[in-house]
Amino acid sequence: MKPILDENQPIFRQIAEIIMNDIVEGNLKEGDQVPSENELSNFYNINRATVRKGLQSLVDQDFIYKKRGLGMFVKEGAYLKIIQMRQKQYRSDYILPLIEEGKRLGMDLETIIQLIKMEEENID
Structure with a gap:
């Protein structure tokens, strides 16, 4: 079931929280590929730049990393962090x-x- 986005919080933060929840709940494991910007923007019907900002916040926090041309992946140790x-x-x-x-x-x-x-x- 698709989580409902809350209009009272910045959407990019909610996207980051959804990805972190997936990591904590074991839906995304270390080394797994994170859904792409396009997949997330289409799924939630939101602007791709908003998704990018949410994913970038996870990169900045060292929870995911980019592989050029391949996408984003869950970093080793992300679950524990x-x-x-x-x-x-x-x-x-x-x-x-x-x-x-x-x-x-x-x-x-x-x-x-x-x-x-x-x-x-x-x-x-």
């Missing part, structure tokens, strides 16, 4: 604010952990 980057982001976006809000509400760390464990049991 993306996971590490996202774990840092997860910590700053979710974990630290969770702990800070818990403390504002008078909770200690053990109480916060217990609440998380209770919610995890509800998810399963």
